[in-house]
Amino acid sequence: MTNPSSHAIRIALILILLSLATFPIYWMVVTSLTSSANLFADTPQMLPDPAQSFNYADTFKHTGVLVWLKNSAIVAIGTMVLSILLAILPAYALSRFKFRGKGGLGFVLFATQMLPEAMLVVPLYAIFTNLALLNTLGGLILANTAFTVPVITWILKGAIDGVPLEIEEAARVDGCSRLGIVLQVVVPVVAPTLAAASVIAFFHGWNEYVFAQTLVSSQELRTASVGLASFVGELSTPIHTVMAIGVMYTLPAVLFYLMVQRYVVAGMTAGSVKG
């Protein structure tokens, strides 16, 4: 039986942590719905003022936020799909096959995570210029995928390690090819981990800024991260607009996470208990 006082302390701790995590988002909503006069009031306004909802209407009317969000969604979903497609087979190979240089290959994949984007952006820009990939969302998807595939490969490898070989052998006895085993047997078993990996890839594509700012200059192809930053002016920043776009930028990502949250938790804990 749980001690009621320790239960209450646990609940209180959870509430405090929850408040710390959600307060910035709440404050963003409040600021986006605060009048200019109250923005720097001596006593901060703690509740949103619905009468200021015209800030959102103005933002929709005067900025390209919908186009930016659409571009971000294309880049994030593209990065997610391509990363998963490209990571499954190497993850399976690293998990199941024995070959020369396997350790080295795994290390190289791991080492790519140690290189910051800013270091690679100049050579990447030159390569993209030659391949006519500048100013394309496809180019952005490729650049982001290059960064997410290694980490997803490692995550999937860990999950595939936990899949019993007997299942694969049974499939092979039934005449299934190696590719069929991967796609029809292994992938369904590691589906929760795939969901967790998808979230990582999606959020990388959704939040990414350096590539999006450098590799795309066309206003129509801007992602939301770049569009949002473009309001930070040399002399002034329209705080209401930035906060309203901030809310719109955060919401789709939060909704996506809520949709797949169940699988993510299952994926995170997959393989933690063996036997």
Add this chain to the structure above:
Amino acid sequence: MTGISRRTLLQAASGAAALNVTRSFAQTKETLTFAAGLFAEAGRGDKTRAWVDKFNKSQDRYAIEPVAIPFSKLADTVFTQMGGGGGPDLIRFDQTDFFAAVPAGRLFPVDDLLDLSKYKFQAADKFVKVDGKRIGIAFETANYAMLYNPALLKDGAPKDFDAFIAAAKEATGKGKFGYAYRATMPERAGFWFDLSNYVYGFGGQWGGNGEPTLNSPEVIEAITQYKRVYDLGVIPKGADAATYRRMFWEGKIAMNVDNGGVGGIFSAQAPDFKFDAAPSPFPNKAQGITLTMLAFNANSKKKAAAAAFIEWMLQPEPQAELQLLLGASNVATQIPRAEEELKKYPWVTAFDANTPNGQPFLVRSLESKTLDFQQVVCENVLRCLIGGETPKQVMADAQAQALSRILRR
């Protein structure tokens, strides 16, 4: 082939070809990209885009596509693109970034694009020439003066530094602050500008004759006074410039040494807000000037289009329109202010009066190293503001670091 017949494929191909032909007729204008932080500016950004659009409407062959890049990210983004062999065709550079790009050979001399001898340029034009070559056009120059809120200063604008300190103290309280400036690394460029105004105002320079002078008595005195203001509690510590400027036009800040463009922002964002401008309260009249240059990317092949835009923008009418939309700034050529503008913005005269005392925020005789100096100076001044070390000690360290890290001596 299964599914798609050869005929369908041919029809699709000819359709695509037809579309391509149509598109090539529709896109006869050669488009130049023009990157600037200004396009992202609330108030001035839209007006500048509208100004650029006038060029687009006046042209059959060329068009400008504005590219808004946040001011703080412009240099990093554009230098990265230039390093990769591309980048925008035209760039509005801040003075420090401009002088960093010149020795790297990233900018194409404007002299080689078109003949500019017929234009009467402003005095600040001399700063865009390097080794006798004109590398850019002075797109905007803005003098510095003290903006103040008369409602918060009962004795009006302070005439000297002690009066300024007293007025700042008196105006502080009940959610209001006497003064505002920058003192954080995320706003390194602005921090450098604000520090430089103190240094120039107390008779100092960051360098001269090829030597840094970071530990000169004048610079140490300036940093001492900067710290004095910081320690007084009269500034909204941590507020970035965009925030405290907004606080200013909402009546929360009494004084702010800033450039004329900021006055323009106040007028645009809060037309009913009453403010004025006066000379900065430092012992010397010398103050910085914000100098932004229009430069042409050496990687670009669109020389004729760039020449057409520069030729257009230097005409009296576009220059006058640009000057009006920029606020209390000057443009490349000498354009007298209209009576209407002076009547509408009387505070402009305080900024214009300081033109003879303006100097760029550059390390004299070591201009191309200014960005490196910025880093060293700001890091060390922060040690004194936050870490509690003495101005004399931190500026001695800054001098030593400048000699070893920047000049490799």
